[in-house]
Each structure stands twice: as C-alpha cells, then as structure tokens.
Amino acid sequence: MFSLTLRADAYPQRRDWQDLPWLDRIGEGLRVRLRARVALRAGRRLAVADQVEAEEARLDALDDAARAAALTDLRRLLRRDGFADDRLVAQAFATVRRESRRLLGKAHFGTQIQGAWVLLHGNIAEMNTGEGKSLTATLAAATAALAGMKVHIVTVNDYLAERDRDEFGPLYAALGLGCAFVGEAATPEEKAAAYRADIVYCSNKTIVFDYLRDRLALADRMQPLRLALDGMLGAQRRHLLHGLQFAIVDEADSVFVDEARTPLIISAARQSVEAETFYREAIALAGQLVADTDFTLDPQRHQVSLTEPGRQRLPALAAAVTASPVWRSVLRTEEACVLALQALHAFRRDIHYIVRDDKVMIVDEHTGRVMPDRSWERGLQQLIEVKEGVAVSPEKETLGRISYQMFFRRYLRLSGMSGTCREVSGELADVYGLGVVRIPPHRPSRRLRLPARLFATGDARWQAVVDSVVAHSRQGRPVLVGTRSIAASEDLSARLAAAGIAHQVLNAKQDEQEAALVASAGDAGQVTIATNMAGRGTDIKLGDAVRTAGGLHVILTELHDASRVDRQLAGRCARMGDPGSWEEILSLDDELVAGMLPVLRGWLAARLAGGGPSGPWHALALGLYRRAQMRTEKRHAGIRGFLLRADFRSRAALSFTGEME
Structure with a gap:
C-alpha cells in the first residue's frame, strides 16, 4: 500500500544521504539524466495529455453524485498504487483540471499537463517564463495529496506563497484537500496548525528553518524507532513538520544552485x-x-x-x-x-x-x-x-545549521520548476538526483534578440542605455532596464531624470512595492529600472496597444555571475506568444571583468573607445567578457561541490549517528 509506507515513520524523510564514491556519483548522475530523457520522453508526455482530455470528457458526462463517487474511488486507488499507472494519473489530472476550469476559469494547457506529469515523477520541468508554472504545480500537488502525501510547494518569498495559496485554495478545497500558507513571521502554534494541511505553500527559508527547529526539539529522538516508542508511551515531543514527503520547488535553479553556497543557521544572541x-x-x-x-x-x-x-x-x-x-x-x-x-x-x-x-x-x-x-x-x-x-x-552562537543541498535531498520525492536550468542540469542530477525535462512553450516564442554592444567605459554604456530607452519608449513600448546592483539602478535613475525621462525604480529598497510596480511595468511608454528582483515570480502584463507597438523591450546593462540570471531577465519580454525584444549594453568597467587581465582590458578599451561597439576588436572584447562569466560560473560550481563534500566529511567526523545539524 503506497500510503501505508508513509505512516510507518512518524517523521518520514530520506535517511540514506551518505556521500557516494566518485564513480558511483557519476553513474547515478548518468542514470538520472538517461531516465529523464527516456522514461519522460515527449511521446509519453503527449499521450498522458491526450488521456487527460479523454478522462475530462468522461467526467463531464457524469452527474454530481457519480463524480463524487469517482473522486472517492480515485483517492482510494492512488493511496493503494501511487503514481505508477499513467491512466490513474490521467484521471487525477482530469479531475483537477475540470475543477480548475469550473472554479477559477483556468483549464490547464497540454504543456502544463506535461509539466505536471514531470513533477509528479520527481524531476524538474523547465518551462519558459510566463508559461503558468504556478497553475502547473496544482495538478501534481493535488494528485500527490490525494495519494496521501504531505505536499510542500516552495517559493522564493512569502508574497508569492501567500498569493498562490489564496488563488488555488478553493480548488484544493473542492477536492477535499486542506491548503495552508506558512509565513516566516507566524507563531509556532500557527505554523504547527498550518503544516497539518495536505498542501502547504511556504518560502524556502521558512521550511528549512522550521526543519532545523524540529531537529533541535527532537534532538536524538529523530530516528523512526525512537519516535514510534515515544508515541506509544505518550511522550512524543512537539514538532512543526510532518516529515519531508513531497516538495515542488518553484524557481528551482535559484534555490538548488544559486543559494546552495549559503548555509542556513539557527543561532542564539550572545552579547x-x-x-x-x-x-x-x-x-x-x-x-x-x-x-x-x-x-x-x-x-x-x-x-x-x-x-x-x-x-x-x-x-x-x-x-x-x-x-x-x-x-x-x-x-x-x-x-x-x-x-x-x-x-x-x-x-x-x-x-x-x-x-x-x-x-x-x-x-x-x-x-x-x-x-x-x-x-x-x-x-x-x-x-x-x-x-x-x-x-x-550581538555575536551569534550556532545552534543548528544545514545547507539547501543537504536539506532538499531528504525529501522522499523532490521536484522543481524553472525557466532557466538546462545550464546546470548535470549538477542537479549529481547533487539532487533530479533530471531536467524541457517542456515546449504553449505558443511559439516571438522574442527578438538585438546585437550585444560593449563599450570601453561605464559612462559610454549608460549614455547608450539612455538613448535606447528614449528610442523604444517613443514607439509606445514599455522598457525594462535590468541592473546588477542598487547603486547602478540609482545612478541610471539620476541620468534618466536629467534627460527628462519619467521612470520608476524597483530595487531592494522598494521590495514591499514590488507587485504594484511590476503590474504597471507593461504600460505603454513606461520605463522601469529593476535589479534582479523583477526577474522572479512576477508577471508583466501587456495591453493590446503595447502588443501592436512591439511589446516589452528589456535592456541588460551588466551580465551576472550566472548566465541563467541574464536569461531569466530577458525572459520578461515576449511571454506566451507576445512580441518583445531584448539587448545587452555592457561595459569593460563591469564587475564581472574587473579581475580579467588588466593590461589586455586596457588595450581593448582603447580600441573600443576609438572604434565603437562594432568590428573585430568589439567581437574579441565581447568574447572575453563572456569567457569571464563562464569562468565565474565554473568557480561557483566548484565552491558548491566543495561545500557539499565538506558537509559530508563534517557529518562523518562529528557524529556517530551520521547527522550533524
């Protein structure tokens, strides 16, 4: 019985998180990638989507009593057999899709059904920005919850988690499932009550810190046998979570990769x-x-x-x-x-x-x-x-610590969604056992990429940015300018103000106004300066007049340490078949190339200053700029790998039980 295996452990989670020998690691990574390519191939995904369409038509022909009986039978079969049978999964998806159409006015596209099927089988679905990943997750989450699993839908901040809970809560309720939001500021009593729900929306930081709090509360009683004995003797200690059973992580590359170098630590103040x-x-x-x-x-x-x-x-x-x-x-x-x-x-x-x-x-x-x-x-x-x-x-005394790499490996079933993770697919397979499956867009992309321009100095770059903003906004198109830092966003803001260009700034100093600012960023002629925060989890909607004018234009003013972040920002334009364009306007003064061969950089800067952003010297300088980005990405991957191995070594050296935190 599928669901009975979850009840055998009072705090279910994976407990076999030892480091594999290097040859076994390579073999396991290859197995994961091969499985994602073969078992989750396009033909099988399309067949499941077709089955869902047929099952939904069958449900439409039933009366309310028959549909309620069918849902009861479906729950029983899922709890008995799990997700191995595609026909059973198609029935579950059809049930969820029908209720979503009835309650929310949103029926999942075929591509979203494919993405949800990938999630349900413990992989990462790479879907373009704007393809409706939040709605996609409802299919997999509801199916897993009907099968008796506690589902955590993990987002990058509380705002997105609460927004999605509010939007999709009625859908889950119609299926007889409880849904809750766990915020960072909630009390322990509120969190304990919320985690009892079948489906929980929360941020990545909240769930990890609550897990660490459970480990501190349970201490050496975390083992299944000890927890079972405590339950039998009526001495069970209080904890927040009900184990780590099924997780769907939104913006998976950001959580699994970008934040993997930062350990999460619970500490006490020491004045x-x-x-x-x-x-x-x-x-x-x-x-x-x-x-x-x-x-x-x-x-x-x-x-x-x-x-x-x-x-x-x-x-x-x-x-x-x-x-x-x-x-x-x-x-x-x-x-x-x-x-x-x-x-x-x-x-x-x-x-x-x-x-x-x-x-x-x-x-x-x-x-x-x-x-x-x-x-x-x-x-x-x-x-x-x-x-x-x-x-x-005050100084902090560490009480408990864990990395994202160590934490998410402990889920019985882990999956994720992102628009930009193919570049790190090997790392995701090796570290988390997750294959990456590319889901095609619902509508063909109309995104236009303009030629990249690289200037000798920052001042020349900013002047080119101002000129581009003026040219595109005069066409009635909204313009989104991405900057790498708050200081850069404020410098550009001053230059636009001096040029008499009305604009709005979205950076870490205005993070509480993010939703309102992004909502208006698609208005005709609107100019928005944004740090990376505008590239994750928010939607820029366009009107018909803006679509006719050419859609949103995105300007990248500096490349980031990870090319995925640049691709995410470029993905703000031309969503769901809309028109749009983007360009890179860069400088040899940028932080990414600051440590790159100063003599060569100065030599190239002199030639760019005379020849402008074109010609062979420009191509050479641009190639060196991208090489600096690749070198930085490789170095960060090495750091993440080193930290993971150090975690394993520390656990082996400091604890007889194999658990360090």
Missing part, C-alpha cells in the same frame, strides 16, 4: 561588550593599512591578502591602537585585520547590503532582494556595522 570593542579596534587598525602596499584585494572573490610589508607593520600598528592583550597573538591580529579589510573594501553599501532602520541588511546577489533575517559569519556582520556607524548586533 559581549569586549567583542564590540574588539571589532571597533579591528576597523581602526585596518583603516591604517594602504591598498596595494599593505594588502591586495580580489573584488570578484571578496578576498583580501596581506602583503609581507603589511604583516611586518601590523604589530606596531596594533600596539598604537590598543593595549588590549587580545592583540598580542600575531595569528589572531592578522585574521581580524583581514576580516576588517574585507568589511571596509570588499563589501559595498547599496551593492552587497543596504542600511535601513539603523541596521545593515544583506542584499541577495541573485535576486536583488533584502534578507533582513540573515547575517554574515565570523564577525563580518559586526565589522560592517562598525564601518557604517550603526548599532552593533
């Missing part, structure tokens, strides 16, 4: 006057060191290295700054000084963080959103707070 004094002294000491003489800086890696003259100067400088005995250790002095130099020079306001309400808040480099609940480790947070002159937060 210390001595520590605050130490951080202030470290900033004062680092402020006396001279760049390129006492230290060197790698801006791309945010790394600082002391030179030999700098090391020799440190003891005398430290003695002049403070008489505290903590600075007598040469190793501690050098470590604290390097960290303080990073705070002073490697992390910049309105790029890596903002200051709001007398607090330093990290800005997510991949989404452009503020992360008020996160802080840097090892004292970096406190050092940046000293640098900015805000209240210094």
Whole structure:
C-alpha cells in the first residue's frame, strides 16, 4: 500500500544521504539524466495529455453524485498504487483540471499537463517564463495529496506563497484537500496548525528553518524507532513538520544552485561588550593599512591578502591602537585585520547590503532582494556595522545549521520548476538526483534578440542605455532596464531624470512595492529600472496597444555571475506568444571583468573607445567578457561541490549517528 509506507515513520524523510564514491556519483548522475530523457520522453508526455482530455470528457458526462463517487474511488486507488499507472494519473489530472476550469476559469494547457506529469515523477520541468508554472504545480500537488502525501510547494518569498495559496485554495478545497500558507513571521502554534494541511505553500527559508527547529526539539529522538516508542508511551515531543514527503520547488535553479553556497543557521544572541570593542579596534587598525602596499584585494572573490610589508607593520600598528592583550597573538591580529579589510573594501553599501532602520541588511546577489533575517559569519556582520556607524548586533552562537543541498535531498520525492536550468542540469542530477525535462512553450516564442554592444567605459554604456530607452519608449513600448546592483539602478535613475525621462525604480529598497510596480511595468511608454528582483515570480502584463507597438523591450546593462540570471531577465519580454525584444549594453568597467587581465582590458578599451561597439576588436572584447562569466560560473560550481563534500566529511567526523545539524 503506497500510503501505508508513509505512516510507518512518524517523521518520514530520506535517511540514506551518505556521500557516494566518485564513480558511483557519476553513474547515478548518468542514470538520472538517461531516465529523464527516456522514461519522460515527449511521446509519453503527449499521450498522458491526450488521456487527460479523454478522462475530462468522461467526467463531464457524469452527474454530481457519480463524480463524487469517482473522486472517492480515485483517492482510494492512488493511496493503494501511487503514481505508477499513467491512466490513474490521467484521471487525477482530469479531475483537477475540470475543477480548475469550473472554479477559477483556468483549464490547464497540454504543456502544463506535461509539466505536471514531470513533477509528479520527481524531476524538474523547465518551462519558459510566463508559461503558468504556478497553475502547473496544482495538478501534481493535488494528485500527490490525494495519494496521501504531505505536499510542500516552495517559493522564493512569502508574497508569492501567500498569493498562490489564496488563488488555488478553493480548488484544493473542492477536492477535499486542506491548503495552508506558512509565513516566516507566524507563531509556532500557527505554523504547527498550518503544516497539518495536505498542501502547504511556504518560502524556502521558512521550511528549512522550521526543519532545523524540529531537529533541535527532537534532538536524538529523530530516528523512526525512537519516535514510534515515544508515541506509544505518550511522550512524543512537539514538532512543526510532518516529515519531508513531497516538495515542488518553484524557481528551482535559484534555490538548488544559486543559494546552495549559503548555509542556513539557527543561532542564539550572545552579547559581549569586549567583542564590540574588539571589532571597533579591528576597523581602526585596518583603516591604517594602504591598498596595494599593505594588502591586495580580489573584488570578484571578496578576498583580501596581506602583503609581507603589511604583516611586518601590523604589530606596531596594533600596539598604537590598543593595549588590549587580545592583540598580542600575531595569528589572531592578522585574521581580524583581514576580516576588517574585507568589511571596509570588499563589501559595498547599496551593492552587497543596504542600511535601513539603523541596521545593515544583506542584499541577495541573485535576486536583488533584502534578507533582513540573515547575517554574515565570523564577525563580518559586526565589522560592517562598525564601518557604517550603526548599532552593533550581538555575536551569534550556532545552534543548528544545514545547507539547501543537504536539506532538499531528504525529501522522499523532490521536484522543481524553472525557466532557466538546462545550464546546470548535470549538477542537479549529481547533487539532487533530479533530471531536467524541457517542456515546449504553449505558443511559439516571438522574442527578438538585438546585437550585444560593449563599450570601453561605464559612462559610454549608460549614455547608450539612455538613448535606447528614449528610442523604444517613443514607439509606445514599455522598457525594462535590468541592473546588477542598487547603486547602478540609482545612478541610471539620476541620468534618466536629467534627460527628462519619467521612470520608476524597483530595487531592494522598494521590495514591499514590488507587485504594484511590476503590474504597471507593461504600460505603454513606461520605463522601469529593476535589479534582479523583477526577474522572479512576477508577471508583466501587456495591453493590446503595447502588443501592436512591439511589446516589452528589456535592456541588460551588466551580465551576472550566472548566465541563467541574464536569461531569466530577458525572459520578461515576449511571454506566451507576445512580441518583445531584448539587448545587452555592457561595459569593460563591469564587475564581472574587473579581475580579467588588466593590461589586455586596457588595450581593448582603447580600441573600443576609438572604434565603437562594432568590428573585430568589439567581437574579441565581447568574447572575453563572456569567457569571464563562464569562468565565474565554473568557480561557483566548484565552491558548491566543495561545500557539499565538506558537509559530508563534517557529518562523518562529528557524529556517530551520521547527522550533524
């Protein structure tokens, strides 16, 4: 019995998360990719979509009593047999699709049925931006819930999770399924009640931190036998989740890949006057060191290295700054000084963080959103707070930690959706056991790509951006300009204002207004400047006049560390068969190429300044720019792999049970 296997464990989850030998890892990754290509091939997906159409026609011919009886039989069969039978899955999809048409006025397209079938079988469905991934998820979620699984639909923020719960809650209710939203700010009592629902919408951060809280509450009682004994003896400890059974992760590449380098940590505050004094002294000491003489800086890696003259100067400088005995250790002095130099020079306001309400808040480099609940480790947070002159937060004592890589591997069945994940399909197969299946668009794409332009300086690039904005907005087309940082968005805003061009700015400082700003970004002639945050989970709707004028035009002003982020932003235009266009207007001053062979970069800049964005030198410079992006992507993939292996090594070294958090 399919559902009985879930009831055998009081907290069901995968418990075989050991690291495989390298040869087995390669073999498993190949198996996953081959299965996605063969078992989920296009012919079989189309056959399922046709079956759904036929099953829905059969349901339409029944009366209400017969349909209710059919739903009861369907639930029983799914709980007994699971999802192995395509005919049974088609019946479930048809039932959900019919109710969606009746209640929401939305019937799933054939491509959405294909995507949901891919999700149900534990894979990632790559669907173009605007193809209706949220509606697609309802088919797989409702079918899994009818089979007795607790389903978590994971989105990138609370706003999207609550929006989808409100929209699709009536659909699930009509099928006899409970649906709830778990917000980050909810109380433990509210969360415990919400997690009892069949289908739960939540953000990736919320679900991971709630799992860590459960591990802290259950401690060594997390094992199935111990939980069963506690239940029999009436001593079961309180926890929030009901295990990790089935997850559908929206924007899967962002969660599984982009955020995989950041561990999630539950900590307790530890106030210390001595520590605050130490951080202030470290900033004062680092402020006396001279760049390129006492230290060197790698801006791309945010790394600082002391030179030999700098090391020799440190003891005398430290003695002049403070008489505290903590600075007598040469190793501690050098470590604290390097960290303080990073705070002073490697992390910049309105790029890596903002200051709001007398607090330093990290800005997510991949989404452009503020992360008020996160802080840097090892004292970096406190050092940046000293640098900015805000209240210094207490040090944190780690109580529990886990990475996204480790957490999501623990679901009994894991799936995801994204518009941009083919570039990392190998990593997704190797780390998560997920195949990537490309779902064709419902309507052919009409997206037009204009030639990329690369300029010698940032000023020349911004002038070209302003000219492009003017040219396209005069045609009655809306224009979306993507920037990499808050500072860049505000710089461009000032230039557009000086040119008399009305516009709106969407960055981490206006994240609470995101939905309203994006809703108006498709108006005729509207100009919107946005950081990455406009590229995930929101929809820019166009009117008929805008479609006639050519649709939305997107300008990328700087490439990101991952080409997927650029593709996601370009995907804001020409959605669902609409017209649209996009272009890249770049500069050799961009952060991505800052560390690329300065002599060669200067030589190319001189030739671009004379010849403009065309010709052989332009092609060579553009090729080097893209090579720098590929090199950065490869380095980040290496870091993620190293961190995953380090997690496995730590678990083996620190715990007899094989569990570290």
